[in-house]
Amino acid sequence: MRRQNNRVNQLLEVKGLYIGYKTYIGKLKVLNGVDFMVHKGEKVGVIGESGCGKTTTMRAILRILSTNAVIDGGEIHFRGNDVLEMGKKQLNEMRRNNVTMIFQDPTAALNPVFKVGELLADVIKYSGKYGSKQASKKEIHGKSIDILKEVALPDPERVLDSYPFQLSGGMRQRICIAMSLATAKDLLIADEPTTNLDVTIQDQVLRLMKNLVEKRNLSVILISHALGTVRGTVDTVYVMYAGNMIEAARTEELFSNPLHPYTQGLLKSVPKLTGAGFSEGIKGRVPDYINPPSGCRFHPRCDRALDICRKEKPRFLNIDGNNHKVACWLYGKK
Amino acid sequence: MDKNEDLLIVENLTKHFKTSFGVVRAVDGINFKVKLGETFGLVGESGSGKSTTGYVIMGIYTPTSGKILFKSKDISMHAKKRPKYLKKDLAIVFQDPASSLNPTKTVKDVVGLPLKVHELVNNRDELDQRAAELLDAVELPPKDFMQRRPRDLGGGERQAVAIARAIATNPSLIVLDEPTSALDVSIQAKIMKVLMRLQQKLNLSYLFITHDLSLMRNVASRVAIMYLAQIVEFAPTHMFFQNPLHPYTEMLLSSVPVLTDEEEKLKPKEVTSRGEIPSSINPPPGCRFHTRCPFAMDICKVKEPTFVVAEPGHHVACHLMLK
Numbered sequence: 001m002r003r004q005n006n007r008v009n010q011l012l013e014v015k016g017l018y019i020g021y022k023t024y025i026g027k028l029k030v031l032n033g034v035d036f037m038v039h040k041g042e043k044v045g046v047i048g049e050s051g052c053g054k055t056t057t058m059r060a061i062l063r064i065l066s067t068n069a070v071i072d073g074g075e076i077h078f079r080g081n082d083v084l085e086m087g088k089k090q091l092n093e094m095r096r097n098n099v100t101m102i103f104q105d106p107t108a109a110l111n112p113v114f115k116v117g118e119l120l121a122d123v124i125k126y127s128g129k130y131g132s133k134q135a136s137k138k139e140i141h142g143k144s145i146d147i148l149k150e151v152a153l154p155d156p157e158r159v160l161d162s163y164p165f166q167l168s169g170g171m172r173q174r175i176c177i178a179m180s181l182a183t184a185k186d187l188l189i190a191d192e193p194t195t196n197l198d199v200t201i202q203d204q205v206l207r208l209m210k211n212l213v214e215k216r217n218l219s220v221i222l223i224s225h226a227l228g229t230v231r232g233t234v235d236t237v238y239v240m241y242a243g244n245m246i247e248a249a250r251t252e253e254l255f256s257n258p259l260h261p262y263t264q265g266l267l268k269s270v271p272k273l274t275g276a277g278f279s280e281g282i283k284g285r286v287p288d289y290i291n292p293p294s295g296c297r298f299h300p301r302c303d304r305a306l307d308i309c310r311k312e313k314p315r316f317l318n319i320d321g322n323n324h325k326v327a328c329w330l331y332g333k334k
Numbered sequence: 335m336d337k338n339e340d341l342l343i344v345e346n347l348t349k350h351f352k353t354s355f356g357v358v359r360a361v362d363g364i365n366f367k368v369k370l371g372e373t374f375g376l377v378g379e380s381g382s383g384k385s386t387t388g389y390v391i392m393g394i395y396t397p398t399s400g401k402i403l404f405k406s407k408d409i410s411m412h413a414k415k416r417p418k419y420l421k422k423d424l425a426i427v428f429q430d431p432a433s434s435l436n437p438t439k440t441v442k443d444v445v446g447l448p449l450k451v452h453e454l455v456n457n458r459d460e461l462d463q464r465a466a467e468l469l470d471a472v473e474l475p476p477k478d479f480m481q482r483r484p485r486d487l488g489g490g491e492r493q494a495v496a497i498a499r500a501i502a503t504n505p506s507l508i509v510l511d512e513p514t515s516a517l518d519v520s521i522q523a524k525i526m527k528v529l530m531r532l533q534q535k536l537n538l539s540y541l542f543i544t545h546d547l548s549l550m551r552n553v554a555s556r557v558a559i560m561y562l563a564q565i566v567e568f569a570p571t572h573m574f575f576q577n578p579l580h581p582y583t584e585m586l587l588s589s590v591p592v593l594t595d596e597e598e599k600l601k602p603k604e605v606t607s608r609g610e611i612p613s614s615i616n617p618p619p620g621c622r623f624h625t626r627c628p629f630a631m632d633i634c635k636v637k638e639p640t641f642v643v644a645e646p647g648h649h650v651a652c653h654l655m656l657k
Contacts (some may be wrong), residue, residue: 014601049518050489067521168610198379199545200607203589207606225518228548228591255593271548273575278530278552281523285488315355 010077011186011219012061016075019056019065021289032243032297033074035316040189043213043220045230045251048240048264051286053303054223057240059290061103079186081134085314090224096127100180104192106172111162117160120144120182127183134219143182152179152208174208180210187219204234221332227270231255239263242297243285245316249324259326261302261319296329302332323327340403341507341539342368347400347410349366349390360386363400368507369587373533373540375554377547379453379584381611383563384543388509391541392426404507423450425500429512431492435484436562437513441495442480445469448502468498471535472528490521494528501532507539515546526553540637547590548597551575556647562622563614569648579650581605581627604628621653629654 021032030053038044048054059065061076063083063089076083078094086094102107110119121140124147141160148156151174154297164172173193190209194202208231213220224230230237230251237254239247241264247260258264268279284301287293299309308329316327343375344520349361361383378384390397391404393413402410405422407569409416410631416459428434435444445465455461466476472494486491493565500508514522532538544550551571558568559580569579578584585600590650592598612618618625624634633653642655 049520081657170610198592198611199547200585200589201405201610202591203607226591227519227592231593232591265522267593269520270550271523271526271546272348272594273548273551273587273592273600275551275571278522278526280527282520283524285490285521313607 001150004012006153009038009039011040011042011079011090013075014057014061014078015077017060017076018072019053019059019060019074020070020072021066022068022070026290027070029292030243031060032292033313034158035299036219036238036245036247036248038219040186041217041219042236043210043234045074045234045237046221046223046232046240047188047225047227047237048284049225049266052240053243054240055191058101058191058221061189062095062099064101080286094308096183097258098186099189100183100187101191102176102193104195106169106176106196107164110172111177112164114163116164116167117141117144119175120147120160120179123179123182136246141224146180147182148175150181150212151175151206153178156205159163169197173197173205177205177209177212181218185218187221188213189221189223191223192225193222195224195226199283203231209233213222227267239266243289244261244297244313244327245325246298246328247324247326248316249322253324256330257324259331260298261304296327305328306330312313336574339370340367341370341405342541343401343403344387345393345401345403347387347390347402348398349386349395352396353615359563359617360417360615361390362614364560364563364565365434366558366565366568367590368539368541370506371537371539372555373532373542373553374634375550376543376560377540377544377545377550377557378560381562381613381614382560383543383614385424385511387560388426388511388541388543392424394511407594414513415508418452422448423505424507424509426499426504426509426511427493427496427513427534429490430516431483432516434496435492435629437484440481440483441474441487444484444495445498446504448499452503454503455607458465464502468502469495471501471532472498474498487519488521490525493525495559497525497528497532502538502540503609507541508542509541511543512545514549515544535584541549547587548592559586564622564651565651566623567648567650569644573645573648575600577645577648578602579644579648579655580623581629581654582623585626589596 011185014034014036017031017034021028034057046054124140124143144160145156148159153159153174192206222230222234235250237251238245247263258267265282269281282301287297295311296309296314299305306329314327314329316325318325318332344366347361347364349356351360376384389395391402393416396412397410442465445468446461449464449510451463455464469476469479474494514525543556554571556570557574558565562581567583578587584605585607588601588605588616589607605628612625619632620636639651639653641649641651644650
């Protein structure tokens with residue numbers, strides 16, 4: 001089942017996004033023209049190593065960038081409206097009802113001085129989804145219990161009466177999921193939701209997230225540096241390197257037929273359960289964003305770099321008509 | 335020492351910590367042996383006691399009871415009480431190179447310190463030369479790195495410096511405590527290659543502590559799985575991955591996110607992950623895994639299982655094996 005690029009199905013489109021950060025040593029030019037797209041009901045994965053701009057992109061979608069961030073260009077369309085042009089009221093409306101985010105560290109995401117019940121009650125109260133702001137305490141309590149049951153937390157009464165520090169990491173992340181799904185209608189952004197969890201707990205949380213999302217027909221953007229977690233969860237995968245989307249394809253296609261030299265290197269670097277040993281990894285390291293390399297930002301680490309790679313940035317193009325997109329000079333100019 | 339001799343023997347080792355909540359049983363009676371030149375993998379989730387085990391072996395903690403024999407000498411004591419020549423023979427690489435390297439020192443100082451402490455060099459020229467050799471061994475060009483400080487380095491380069499420091503005294507055993515879990519995958523592959531080349535060249539033994547089973551599959555010659563302060567299964571790596579026997583091991587394996595269909599086939603299908611790791615202050619009675627085990631029987635709730643030999647070298651502590 002392939003979705004066409006028609007505007008009707010399109011939920012979110014990011015076009016040519018450039019974002020930098022002002023620091024005392026100079027300007028970090030992080031995002032270098034990011035393009036990507038999420039359709040209704042589609043699960044999209046974004047993979048890339050630390051510092052490649054995954055989180056910056058997602059924060060830009062919700063307009064929650066830090067104060068030293070500068071948007072140098074680009075557009076973010078959410079259901080036809082440009083997020084970057086939105087006023088405060090519209091933005092709040094979007095954050096309240098349409099787009100929601102789960103962060104990497106549930107300990108930092110939950111306010112430690114409130115009980116889980118109070119945190120959840122606020123979300124429910126201000127979502128407007130469950131009646132008016134004057135919803136009775138009893139109503140809110142009932143909804144909270146329902147929501148906690150949905151994320152498979154045992155003993156929801158006790159959980160509501162606990163402070164976040166009294167719960168385990170897995171339980172805290174479930175609460176974050178519960179809080180974000182209490183209101184979301186369209187898009188869930190999950191920023192490395194399981195990186196801080198143990199593998200058996202990660203498995204549970206991912207399964208839970210997938211079930212809830214499918215039940216509600218939400219779109220998801222799952223960000224991760226762990227390739228395996230993405231493979232099991234999403235429909236389409238984007239690969240990001242140093243502020244650019246460099247490859248995108250349907251999940252099976254990307255993992256069986258990676259085209260960009262970076263994707264190939266990354267996939268080879270992951271140790272396999274079958275035990276084939278290790279590859280040499282990718283030489284060098286992620287570039288410095290104050291003076292990023294010219295042309296293709298991957299060229300200093302690429303074994304197959306051409307002359308043109310140093311001079312000109314490759315465009316992110318569909319190369320086989322099958323929605324397999326890659327930004328690399330090795331695959332022709334078009 | 336010949337190839338099959340036991341370099342490190344851990345017998346009935348326990349380490350308890352007294353806290354205001356009660357006694358935390360971090361390590362509760364574990365036994366294993368590390369042979370000369372091998373990589374012994376210790377796998378478990380957070381809080382299973384794998385790092386504590388490494389720290390007790392290094393002498394960072396004093397064991398509560400039990401014995402650690404290293405080259406047939408008893409080292410079940412704090413590092414302060416160990417003879418200096420034995421300390422030289424053991425080294426450790428920590429998980430987070432950003433906090434294990436002194437930020438005020440240059441790379442040369444960091445790598446040079448153990449050389450000075452153990453009087454392995456006589457003068458500054460020798461120190462320079464030896465430090466350069468060590469950086470070379472971990473594939474960092476010495477002239478670019480000697481005078482730099484940890485903050486100027488990437489994560490992988492920092493970890494390479496930590497490895498250079500660990501091999502400075504020519505140890506026979508290195509405890510690797512999650513050496514790559516703070517690094518990106520492409521960097522992880524590079525660091526693992528360096529570690530494996532060094533092992534060949536210097537005939538090192540590794541005690542490799544990790545939570546990553548796919549990584550373990552590619553490094554270790556033998557693997558032990560820890561759950562809640564105890565070892566539940568140990569076996570040579572190939573046997574272990576083809577025929578996992580303990581239900582916890584199966585749960586762990588089935589939770590590993592993988593990249594290919596061949597790997598998918600290796601994952602046990604019957605056991606899906608459920609429940610959470612209980613507190614090590616009040617571990618469950620009987621088999622500690624019974625609260626999460628899909629096959630738990632009545633006996634599991636009362637009687638602690640003992641190790642059963644499933645096939646030569648493959649030991650499992652589970653009541654199911656006796657049925």
